[in-house]
Amino acid sequence: MGKxxxxxxxxxxxxxxxxxxxxxxxxFPTKIAEIVAKHKIEYDPEEPIMSDPGIADxxxxxxxxxxxxxxxxxxxTKRIVKFTEEEIKEVIQTRKSEVTLGKDRDAVTxxxxxxxxxxxxxxxxxxxILTRDVSKYKQYALTTAQEPTCxxxxxxxxxxxxxxxxxxGTPTETLLALxxxxxxxxxxxxxxxxxxFLGIPMCAxxxxxxxxxxxxxxxxxxxxxxxxQILQEMRINYDRLNLAFFxxxxxxxxxxxxxxxxxxxxxxPVQAAVEIIAHTLGMMxxxxxxxxxxxxxxxxxxxxxxxxxxxxxxxxxxxxxxxxVPWISFGCMGHQVGPLTDESWYAIAAASITACIxxxxxxxxxxxxxxxxxxxxxxxxxxxAGIKVxxxxxxxxxxxxxxxxxxxxxxxxxxxxxxxTLRPTKEFLDHYKKFTKIFRAMGLxxxxxx
Amino acid sequence: xxEISDLRKVVGELKQKExxxxxxxxxxxxxxxxxxxxxxxxxxxNDVGERFQAKKAIIPDLVKGGIVARTCIPYVEAALSKEExxxxxxxxxxxxxxxxxxxxxxxxxxxTFLSINGFDVVDIGSExxxxxxxxxxxxxxxxxxxxxxxxxPAREKVAEFTDLLNQLGVREKYKVIVGGAITSKKWAESIGxxxxxxxAKDGVxxxxxxxxxx
Numbered sequence: 001m002g003k004x005x006x007x008x009x010x011x012x013x014x015x016x017x018x019x020x021x022x023x024x025x026x027x028f029p030t031k032i033a034e035i036v037a038k039h040k041i042e043y044d045p046e047e048p049i050m051s052d053p054g055i056a057d058x059x060x061x062x063x064x065x066x067x068x069x070x071x072x073x074x075x076x077t078k079r080i081v082k083f084t085e086e087e088i089k090e091v092i093q094t095r096k097s098e099v100t101l102g103k104d105r106d107a108v109t110x111x112x113x114x115x116x117x118x119x120x121x122x123x124x125x126x127x128x129i130l131t132r133d134v135s136k137y138k139q140y141a142l143t144t145a146q147e148p149t150c151x152x153x154x155x156x157x158x159x160x161x162x163x164x165x166x167x168x169g170t171p172t173e174t175l176l177a178l179x180x181x182x183x184x185x186x187x188x189x190x191x192x193x194x195x196x197f198l199g200i201p202m203c204a205x206x207x208x209x210x211x212x213x214x215x216x217x218x219x220x221x222x223x224x225x226x227x228x229q230i231l232q233e234m235r236i237n238y239d240r241l242n243l244a245f246f247x248x249x250x251x252x253x254x255x256x257x258x259x260x261x262x263x264x265x266x267x268x269p270v271q272a273a274v275e276i277i278a279h280t281l282g283m284m285x286x287x288x289x290x291x292x293x294x295x296x297x298x299x300x301x302x303x304x305x306x307x308x309x310x311x312x313x314x315x316x317x318x319x320x321x322x323x324x325v326p327w328i329s330f331g332c333m334g335h336q337v338g339p340l341t342d343e344s345w346y347a348i349a350a351a352s353i354t355a356c357i358x359x360x361x362x363x364x365x366x367x368x369x370x371x372x373x374x375x376x377x378x379x380x381x382x383x384x385a386g387i388k389v390x391x392x393x394x395x396x397x398x399x400x401x402x403x404x405x406x407x408x409x410x411x412x413x414x415x416x417x418x419x420x421t422l423r424p425t426k427e428f429l430d431h432y433k434k435f436t437k438i439f440r441a442m443g444l445x446x447x448x449x450x
Numbered sequence: 451x452x453e454i455s456d457l458r459k460v461v462g463e464l465k466q467k468e469x470x471x472x473x474x475x476x477x478x479x480x481x482x483x484x485x486x487x488x489x490x491x492x493x494x495x496n497d498v499g500e501r502f503q504a505k506k507a508i509i510p511d512l513v514k515g516g517i518v519a520r521t522c523i524p525y526v527e528a529a530l531s532k533e534e535x536x537x538x539x540x541x542x543x544x545x546x547x548x549x550x551x552x553x554x555x556x557x558x559x560x561x562t563f564l565s566i567n568g569f570d571v572v573d574i575g576s577e578x579x580x581x582x583x584x585x586x587x588x589x590x591x592x593x594x595x596x597x598x599x600x601x602x603p604a605r606e607k608v609a610e611f612t613d614l615l616n617q618l619g620v621r622e623k624y625k626v627i628v629g630g631a632i633t634s635k636k637w638a639e640s641i642g643x644x645x646x647x648x649x650a651k652d653g654v655x656x657x658x659x660x661x662x663x664x
Contacts, residue, residue, distance in 0.1 A: 025509075025514075026510070029508065166602060166603045168607070169603075205603070231552055263505040264509050265555070267508055
């Protein structure tokens with residue numbers, strides 16, 4: 001941040017004007033298709049992991065070109081913020097390559113790791129569940145926070161507080177965000193890890209609520225990041241810029257985040273990976289973020305499957321080879337499956353193995369909902385950290401054969417955990433043990449699996 | 451000499467100029483305009499829709515399909531008798547928008563599906579509040595309001611919106627349908643919506659059913 005930030009602000013007021021419909025239906029899809037065709041990047045459905053360094057470099061270059069040719073569309077002014085290649089390259093070259101999240105002995109420092117490095121990707125666990133019941137929310141959070149492999153928490157949004165319903169832009173939104181922050185701090189204290197990284201405020205979306213929750217001190221520059229994520233398909237607004245500026249002024253790490261939606265405005269995993277790179281570079285240009293979250297899902301809401309794994313691995317490897325900033329991705333299947341489904345456990349493992357062999361530094365929302373699922377993802381991330389890329393690819397192919405489109409099978413927490421002791425039930429533990437055996441047979445191991 | 455399958459093919463391939471020319475030629479040959487519409491234009495659009503379902507096409511293709519269809523339909527309308535035109539769903543006007551959120555992919559999909567199925571769609575875009583929906587509905591006079599809901603605070607705003615329509619005494623004027631990632635049939639019923647769609651394509655069936663379009 002600095003000169004370029006103020007130039008971006010200026011360009012939102014002086015850049016070329018374009019109607020938003022034209023940008024999203026003509027300009028962006030045409031440009032990305034041209035750039036991908038020029039670089040001859042293709043997706044092979046038989047290869048769920050993209051591990052080719054040459055293709056990774058092409059994806060990175062295509063992403064850089066996409067940002068330079070398309071720019072960032074400012075929704076507030078209907079103008080395009082253009083960049084030169086030199087500006088973006090300077091951003092890449094001058095950015096810090098590590099970030100510390102959390103405080104004191106609970107802090108973790110993410111540094112670039114290559115595919116096959118012994119250092120495992122860090123694992124940030126989900127905390128809470130979609131509910132208005134604050135007690136229930138806290139119980140879920142405790143199941144994950146108490147796990148020894150928890151490197152940080154990511155709150156799941158509350159849907160209300162008892163009878164109080166949240167409305168965006170009103171004090172109820174701020175109340176929810178403050179309640180969430182209070183619970184996260186309580187949970188971290190209860191598990192004896194007061195310096196734990198607490199992710200991003202998930203109950204707040206508007207700048208007013210986000211700034212207020214940081215002003216409270218419950219979330220602060222040590223335990224939380226400020227979301228400045230780009231809007232879909234290369235778009236920004238003044239909220240993004242105001243939040244990036246606020247974060248910079250308060251020493252808060254900006255949460256750079258991109259989630260490409262396959263088969264909506266982009267054709268598939270290749271365009272999605274290219275878009276993720278362009279998004280990341282764009283966010284690095286307007287914020288001083290030095291680590292990024294990148295993931296993808298399909299237009300019909302799936303967060304796992306060969307096309308998703310290909311996209312996530314391709315974008316991560318492209319960044320690992322060319323960007324040198326910590327990179328994290330999604331560590332579960334989203335909300336649509338249940339904790340006792342095989343699909344979910346295979347998908348969690350696939351996400352962790354993909355992270356290891358694609359050079360990622362971390363994963364967020366590992367496991368999806370409960371502590372045991374998070375433990376599973378974190379242990380796989382540690383077990384698979386040093387494996388050869390080819391071995392990891394073979395495992396993902398094995399998983400892909402068994403992977404089926406998931407069905408929604410939620411199970412209440414009291415059927416998964418003894419709520420007094422917060423220990424998993426026998427049935428849940430048996431499911432976990434079943435999968436440790438499956439993955440030991442596939443060649444992975446972790447000390448506690450014995 | 452062109453055939454109706456040629457029209458279906460070029461509409462499916464999103465070739466605007468060719469589709470326009472073939473439509474004119476087919477009508478000049480004396481073909482039944484409804485057949486040109488159904489077997490040529492609509493079938494071509496269905497082909498685009500099927501490619502989208504199969505993840506071989508993207509939203510901008512659906513939008514282009516709608517543009518191609520809208521280029522051809524005036525020629526069909528001109529050839530149809532007045533009664534037949536009045537029987538088409540085009541007479542039904544639907545307001546659509548996203549409540550609060552900037553995520554507009556689902557809304558755009560529904561908007562496009564409704565449009566290519568002949569409904570007159572008034573798309574008010576993203577980041578709307580209850581009053582935006584109400585004021586625009588009153589201003590343009592619509593039959594139905596479709597609300598896309600993508601995050602939790604927006605759900606409360608939809609409840610506020612249906613309540614607003616009730617309090618202003620205009621609830622009966624409009625059918626209200628909702629959909630989006632964090633919605634459910636149960637929730638839709640709880641806020642008094644007339645219909646809920648799990649998928650974008652459900653919007654068309656809901657509109658046809660609730661607006662009694664054959």
